[in-house]
Amino acid sequence: MIELLFVACMSGDPQSCRDRSMIFTNDIGLMGCMMGAQAQLAKWVQTHPGQSISGWKCRIAGAEGRAA
Known part of the structure; x- marks a missing residue:
């Protein structure tokens, strides 16, 4: 599975941030995640x-690391 890992911050308190993620099936792949991430994140923000x-990346689900 592919994971879109992102950092969401409160607009009124930019120091208050949390890692969040969305999981996609393998048929999307990393390139598909990279190409569709901005649209998915725009929907999430709405x-x-x-x-x-404040940051995002696509990766294999369960891999270590932060979105930065």
Whole structure:
């Protein structure tokens, strides 16, 4: 599975951030994740008012590391 890992921060408190993720099936692949990530993150932000994205990356689900 492919994971879109991202960092979401409160707009009023940019120091208050959390790692979040979305999981995709293997048929999307890493390149598909990279190409579709911005659209998926824009949808996420629309449904989570008061939050913004400060960084993101696509990876194999379960891999170690932060989105930065």
